[in-house]
Amino acid sequence: MATVGSQSESVATDQALPQERIDSSAAVISDDVEAILDEYDVFREVCPVAYTNHYGGYWLMTRYEDIKAAALDSETFISSVRAVIPSDPRGLRRPPLNFDAPNHTPYRTALDRTLKPARIKRLADRLEQHAQALLSSLLQRQQGDICTEFAAQFAAWVETEWLNLTPDTAPRLASTASAWVNAWRQMDGEKTTFYSTQLYDIARAVLADRREHPRDPEVDPTSSLLLERSSNGEPLEEIHLVGCIRQSLVVGMVAPPLMLGGICNYLSGDQQLQQRLRDDPSLIPAAIEEFVRMFSPYRGFARTVSKETVMYGQTIRLGVPMSPTYSVANRDPAVFNDPHRFVLNRPNIAMHLGFGRGRHRCVGQPLAKLYVHVASDGVAPRPG
Template identity: 25%
Template sequence: MTRPTIDYNSNSPHYRENWVQIAEDFHASGKPIAWSDNYGGFWLVASHAAVNQIGSDWETFTSVNDLSGTENGGQGIVIPRSTYRLFLGESDPPLHTDRRRIEAPFFTPRSVRQWGPVAHGYLNEAVDALDGRGSGDLVDDVIIPTTARTTLHVLGYDPDDWRDAAYSAHAAVFLMPDDPGYPRDEQARLRQRFRDIILERRTNPTGDLITALAQGTVQGEPLSLDEAESMLNILVFGGFDTTTALVAHALIWLDDKPELKERLRDHAALRKNAVEEFLRVVTPATNIARTAVKDTEILGQKIAKGERVWMWLAGANRDPLVFESPNEIRLDRENARDHVAFSTGNHRCLGSPLAKVEAEAMLETILRRLPDMRIDHEGIKKYPRLGSINGFSAVPFRLDATAA
């Protein structure tokens, strides 16, 4: 069988500017699976059904990052492979299930209802700080302060100490690890701070999520400091730029649509569904990887043991077999919530309910409190690479009722 190939690199400038067309062409090929030689080689999969199959079959497609070479040979969930193990995300059941159980109580519907007012409060503070100013930046002045402070509040970390964490998370998603500007030192200091606070909560519990990590047990043993720090690390870094990118994309798209702005501001049900549709279309976290631990087959294509499979979440969310006219944004799309923006299977993002609550709160508040906001489209700066997050480093705006 001839192996289909594709030159796919989500960290490239070509992908950054053309990923929607790449997805459309990939689906038009009739079978959206192909081999790329980039980063040591991997299978790219954009079929919505196949992505759900791969993400749910952990016995065939492992998430493990076997850095020691003593486990199952898995190469983790990111490409290129990370040398820093994400203990929760890069594990399989039953170990993954036991680790996830520690965090789960903080993201139940009842718990998430508490965080909505928290997000509203931080967002109102950010908007209040714009008083008297005629301009600002959505990312730096409004959204990042809200998502960062809300996330840290949920964890039990000082929400006013958000700037270092936000910078480290922000820069790491658009710079490659070998870039001279990559925030390696900043991240190392932050991880040490995480370790210090975890150790402190072991003796002085406060009932928050950090305390749960500090005192949690996995398979009858206390969670190690490495495990706890890694899990806290991904909660922090995973909670900032994804929601920021989602809301920024939504507000950019809405900028010249005053009637839709009013409808979203005034109708909670439409706003809730719109967040799902924006998640489908934007897909802030673009890819997630697995490693085949045995020979198998996907979409009629043989996958060999040890080969990597990259689930293209953004591509799967443009699957025309699932979403009619997938490149159109339809705020009332009936199956918008069928997206895989939060991954799928056992590893579906635990914090997804919080992200959606934050996004809904920000859309309602910004549209209500800043009705005259106009985006400076010429000043928008996308991330130089979208391999991690489909986001922006700058989204300037003006507060001027007469602005174009």
């Protein structure tokens, strides 16, 4: 198996852009959104599969069709080696995100069972109450940080309600998940472990309670998981059950708050669209789809190939991660006309990859859409 270093040397002279140019690109190292988007446009045109040495080395994909194809081909582009960039500094693997089929399937089936339309509809009323309670102090002060004081706190309530946790869990989850994410971003293994251990404690407690007091598996993810069996017909292993619950605790704590921040920032500069959505709430679902396309928050999902694969003349070797970056695909002008502009009722909006595709499409998609819908309605209340 080739090492990351030898792979870097082998592609440095073959890529359409010099290695130094790629490694110093805003698409790789910057947090400046406009600069990142500009660089993605350059890469897409002249270097659609680019290798960078950052985070141990990985390939960056920038064309919609390539990214979609990789997401749909779960036999070649697998998740069990690397599923995010940067990876958890401790190298832990949790289902279903870090598993491939058939090992991935029972976990996915169990979670999907609790996210059917009827369940989502029942959650809506309670979530609206939480949203209004969180917003009341911001509205009274007429100022505040919408991401930290509302979006992250509301995300914790969404997770708490979906997983049927006790009310005191929500504020604990919000603060712990935030600290864990920051430690992960800084690749601080010690702090990542410290905060992750607290999340694991919550997961173990929930699993122990549901073993003793099982609930309706149609509405309780942990009880649903306990019904499932592995591909060999055996009960799912304790370590993986805890890992899946732990994964579920934070699955909605990262992306939805970031996306809501992008939405609020955009709406603050488009008073006309704000008023239009207030006057006609039936437009909100279409607006949310376009917002998801424009503000897909993840840049770092990853796959590795199960066999050497050649793309645009570059050999992708086993073990070297690839980033099928959905936010880049959603700005591809070959698919979305005028991709950097908000277009309500965009004709091909269903083609966006904001929630991925294939076996690893976002399991929480229905919950995420409910989050954005309730939150958007709360932060932009209609007169009267």
